[in-house]
Amino acid sequence: MLKIALVGVGTVGAAVADILRENKSVITARAGKEIRVVKGIVKNPNRKRDGVDFPLSADYKEATDDPQIDAVVELMGGVEHAYEVVKAALKNKKAVVTANKALLAYRRYELEELANGVPFMYEASVAGGIPIVRALRDGLGANHIESIRGVINGTCNYMLTRMFEKRVSFDRALKEAQELGYAEADPTFDVGGFDAAHKLLILASLAYGIDAKPEDMLIEGIGHLTDEDIAFAEEFGYTIKSLAIAKKRGDKVSLRVHPSFVSRKDMIAKVDGVMNGVSMIGDMSGETFYYGAGAGGRATASSAVADLIAIARGETSPMLGFRRANERQLSVARKDEIESKYYIRVLVEDVAGVLAQTAAILASRDISIETVLQRKKRVKKEWANLLLSTHKAREVDLIAALKEIGALAFVKSPPVMLRIES
């Protein structure tokens, strides 16, 4: 028998206990032994909880220091206290399973060292019920990963789907997401791209062996998107997704989260609502794509239990996918070391010479225009939105050009830019 303690018995913790109870026979057959919850650690052990048939305690040491316990499942969230708990468990050679992406985003290499061969698993930390950690750590191990592109924040994706399908505003979409329980009262962590950044860092370690922190990344939220951007995207065969992107060029890996124009033909464009999807291109496998529920108690717990089964079987894959350092060390690209196609929105006074001057500035920086659209503002008729898409350009050049364009007399507010993934 594999005896486990749940540290945190909220939605996911309770679902882990449910799954182990409801699917006991098939899990035992797959794992080769029963997996049983023998203890739960919670803030208030006296509160009555449904479906809890194991003893509760408020002291995490009753999990990490109890000799009968084989594995600790950390489901509290947060970085510092979770680190303390997990460290204590590893010190006592107990296997660890976690769904805690923030912990991994900040401390995964320290944890790898502490684990030192004791199983440390975290399938549930990225993309809920999709076994994406295994796909990258095991299934694509023969490949250099050329790129990862993920829709891995359900809140953003729900909102963008609503903004596209029903043309609701950002504020309305956010309110809906909050009412449905998809967004927190303070939505910054999801809508600002930080949640996706944490998850991407985990995938980037598995793909590239790269130690980076959220601070090293370009992270942009979806708060500045407007009706015009969505109409432009639709007109030219795109949708807009908040993408977490890792791209390898030579020995540099660019890591970023931002809203992106994506061709509607792309599999990643077909991920709608709260679902998650990840596309990964390997140099040998070509593109593979993974789709499923990115959140929800049962889907997330399904992944945590898969980790427990692996531990019961005697898991031997290295925690972060590498048994030793790769000879060819990769490093993180600077935030502005990006080349992309771009979409630009400029609010202008509708006078002669607007397009000519804008185009001249772009041309002077070697940025060539692909399409142009000008739309009069409905309310203020003497103003218009100038919408452009460019061919591939260097981001440093684009930013410089936008600064120049923003300073032109007829430009009414700072130009807005979005990247086009192709």
Next chain:
Amino acid sequence: MLKIALVGVGTVGAAVADILRENKSVITARAGKEIRVVKGIVKNPNRKRDGVDFPLSADYKEATDDPQIDAVVELMGGVEHAYEVVKAALKNKKAVVTANKALLAYRRYELEELANGVPFMYEASVAGGIPIVRALRDGLGANHIESIRGVINGTCNYMLTRMFEKRVSFDRALKEAQELGYAEADPTFDVGGFDAAHKLLILASLAYGIDAKPEDMLIEGIGHLTDEDIAFAEEFGYTIKSLAIAKKRGDKVSLRVHPSFVSRKDMIAKVDGVMNGVSMIGDMSGETFYYGAGAGGRATASSAVADLIAIARGETSPMLGFRRANERQLSVARKDEIESKYYIRVLVEDVAGVLAQTAAILASRDISIETVLQRKKRVKKEWANLLLSTHKAREVDLIAALKEIGALAFVKSPPVMLRIES
């Protein structure tokens, strides 16, 4: 170092050697040791081959009986001889990697017994570069798998995509597939559904622990599809895919391969051309979906090398996903124990009472009609195609009704039926 022998150095075998050479540094870092091809077994060792930097022999015993060799990679195909080779390797405690779906379709449980804990891996046998075996064996281990639906034959899918997108005929689509190298000179194995059936049996073992043979399955090819079927599908929001389906109801699992109407909103409907896609619904995970290249030397070899990395790391997952028999034994449903929605095409003389009599026969068997369409034949104007879709019905009832309908005086050829997946 993990020393391997390739038994079979064709497209996939050569690609395995290429990948191990080209991606040596990253593979060594992930596996913890170098993986090196030290021998190849081929029919004619004297033929000159590009990129072969290891000794060749015609005698498989030089692979299976050589004490320096740790793992044998079987890439010959076929059942009997491959079984002999693999058996010899396992007897000498050598790990085995294979891409041979026919071998597994017929002999997987014997092989599991022979292996008896020696690693036996076959990621490359289903869906090429998509790590679908791992997803099912490891990632979804906490779940009862409610259904598997796979587009896992690239030849059929290429042809169906062409028939839909360009309205080319079956014969034309087949000729194109043959010219592009996607179909064999004798296409029966692919187009008849047998290749997909072999792959489905492997997935069904991982999901359900079920020992079945191709003979136990309902297998239908795509050869009887016509323009009318495709037009009807388009009109009502469907596409047609050759699906490999496993569905659990109670303790029975239905296993089948046949062309199916699929809603265009379904992820599986978005798998076009030679690509593969598999949707799996777990009782806890919900739907997860996997997409990628289902064939091609490098994609298939990418999966075989992933297996070698796992072996180098000390793989401990059970070959067919179960460490011991599940208490709740499942069994294969009879071929006609199907409930589905159906599409029916009947060629009729265009006279009064045709629809009334057809509808009466269906009603007498409790089959209710969802939509009806009648299309005059262009060439023979006094004939028409009567196209129907039904609500959910029992297949035994439907088959009986079609037999009765086929016997009506105004019916000009045996009615054709396709299942609608919903």
